Amino acid sequence: VLGSLPEPPALQPDQFERQHQEGAIIVDCRQAEAFSTHIPGALNVGLGSSFATWAGTVIPADSAVLLVLDKPEDLWEACWQLLRIGYAMPAGWLAGGMFAWRTAAKPLQMMPQWSVRDLQQHLQKGSDLEILDVRQPGEWAAGHIQDARFVTGSELPSHFQEIRKNRQVAVICGSGYRSSVAASFLQHHGYRNIVNVLGGMSAWKAAKFPIYKD
Numbered sequence: 001v002l003g004s005l006p007e008p009p010a011l012q013p014d015q016f017e018r019q020h021q022e023g024a025i026i027v028d029c030r031q032a033e034a035f036s037t038h039i040p041g042a043l044n045v046g047l048g049s050s051f052a053t054w055a056g057t058v059i060p061a062d063s064a065v066l067l068v069l070d071k072p073e074d075l076w077e078a079c080w081q082l083l084r085i086g087y088a089m090p091a092g093w094l095a096g097g098m099f100a101w102r103t104a105a106k107p108l109q110m111m112p113q114w115s116v117r118d119l120q121q122h123l124q125k126g127s128d129l130e131i132l133d134v135r136q137p138g139e140w141a142a143g144h145i146q147d148a149r150f151v152t153g154s155e156l157p158s159h160f161q162e163i164r165k166n167r168q169v170a171v172i173c174g175s176g177y178r179s180s181v182a183a184s185f186l187q188h189h190g191y192r193n194i195v196n197v198l199g200g201m202s203a204w205k206a207a208k209f210p211i212y213k214d
Helices: 013-021 051-058 072-083 097-103 116-124 137-141 156-162 177-188 200-206
Strands: 025-028 065-068 092-094 129-133 168-172 194-197
Touching (some): 013 065, 013 092, 051 156, 092 097, 116 129, 116 168, 116 200, 156 177, 168 177, 168 200, 177 194
Parallel strands (some): 065 092
16 A cells, blocks of 8 residues: 655756766666667666566666656656556656756767668678577577577576677667667666667568578
């Protein structure tokens, strides 16, 4: 029984930044395309039907959470989904969103977004690129990109240190949602050469690029 809950405060960029520096985790609730420019260290968990699952996967237990929203009306949906998987109410949300953050001259981080055609071109060049497939075992067994590394999204928090930091890593899933969560998680942990593949394996198959099965 939660009773009456106070609304998390809208924080101006300076306040938001201060709380982040004090240890609060930033959860960016926008979709992958919007996350291409974000606050350094933010985790990208797009608001939607899968939000609770992936928020619970990548947000450490007992964390103070700060939200970046696409629009203010999304606040309570994010709050309720966090509450129902055991997190406390968010410590606040960014007033004015990323527009306010950018215009306050706050630091920004980029997440390159590749199409599957971009990925194919890099593979054809023979670059030192690692593909990280974060889908489920059944999806992997149905077909994957040759030489991809397979780590499910749910297993990534306990296996990410197996991934080398000195290589470029292109993260792929079924459509680009889970891969954006995983890519942001790797950036959060200090990986600097990370790319998210939009469209995922659905787009890869639609483009009729090679599929391999174990």
